[in-house]
Amino acid sequence: MTSGFEDLLRELAPQVLAALVRRYGNFDTAEDAVQEALLAAAQQWPAGGVPDNPKAWLITVASRRLTDLLRSESARQRRESTWVVPEHYTPAPTADDSLVLLFLCCHPSLSPPSQIALTLRAVGGLTTAEIARAFLVPEATMTRRISRAKQAVKASGVPFGLPADDRLPVVLHVLYLIFNEGYASTAGPSLHRVELSAEAIRLTRMVHRLRPDDAEVAGLLALMLLTDARRPARTGPNGELVPMAEQDRNLWNAKDIAEGVGLVTAALSRGEPGPYQLQAAIAAVHDESPSYAQTDWPQIVGLYELLLRFSDNPVVALNHAVAVAMVDGPLKGLALLDDRLGDDHRLHSVRAHLLEMSGDHAAARASYREAARRATSLPQQRYLNARADRLTD
């Protein structure tokens, strides 16, 4: 199969699945039917040419296959179950199937890892093998996870497309987690898994297109763009982590920064900002600053304080402490560190940086070593050990 076909099929797969599920229900079987239709296309199109309307072709083939699969005895037995219609049926306010599919994948009966896996497969069009690779689990494990997720959706009996907007926060959270996994991988040899952050941005763009007036959706997209804009400067030639203070800002993606700043500026003008908008605003202050030293730290402190009102999140508290240190000195920052993140390398890493700023190199070195021990990704470990190595008493 040529890559041209792959791109086309990947783009069409979620649309075909959404069309099938909207029409016939049966998410789990419909997904199998779509996979088989994609396989048929991959076998037939290279020789026979792409049909005039490839989407209609796939929908027709997948619909036939769905009927076949439902006919089979095993499928029939599985379907001989009853379900209760939820009392408050509200149809999805949009006719866009991709968004409905996204809401379905973020089903409340699923754990976040299952929501993510199902979203990437059904909406993102990634193969099980690709998702397994991205999350560094064996393909069989990811297959089981997706299969269990589909069964859980089925067993919950909540029909397709329900509920609608009250699930939007979960959808945004799943997209945020996908982005973070792509931007700052928690494990493995490489710091970025670009395909995951790119996919998260693509899907968030789609949600934004469908919900242009939702300030938090705009805020999340802005946050992703403003964060991803720094990616080219975030690693050195050997894959090592470069902290923001030392990044070459000329490498930052100016186009993404302009778009992100525009999005968050417009969103903030709409009233009480939510957490994604605040995080995007913080990212925008960083991205627009000519250098680390010239960053508007008091503004960042203020934004973190607003953010802390939404939730007492230890990572936000940690970042707040760093910003306070930049305004009022490292000792003020060190005083704000709390130990709730004791097992997390980030606490030790920040403590090490602040101790280094305060001139206590011996304590800083110990903290860097401690952080390196707890870090799970190799680039982070190498970076932290290198910081420790270069400190002299």
Next chain:
Amino acid sequence: MKYLILAYGSQRDYDAMSGRPTSGGPTWTPEEFEAMGAYMEKLNGDLAESGELVETRGLTAPVHARRVHQRDGEIVVTDGPYAETQEVLAGYWVVDCDSYDRATEIAQRLMHVPGPKDAYGDAVIDIRPIAESRHEMDL
């Protein structure tokens, strides 16, 4: 007067029409299916031309059906009727014609649709007059 003409089929009929071998029943060839479609198109065209056709649709296979019913006072939904169900609605026509007899004539024409031998051995079509208002139903 309006009449609802209901054509029934079974999952087996749908399977046969799709060209799948069925136990004991005929299997349609593409040519036979084509001839059936042409006959239906002609019939519907005639009814449209005479002004008698209000609406007609074929339904998807019974495996895609859902049934809403009550159980112990609770409304439940089931997938089904299941594949073994012999008679399920397969298509319908709403015709607006002079008399019940004319509607019956149209239904009889439907019975003459071409197909493989024995394809319609147990075919059933129902005709129901449509009530134009609640008061007609009260009669």
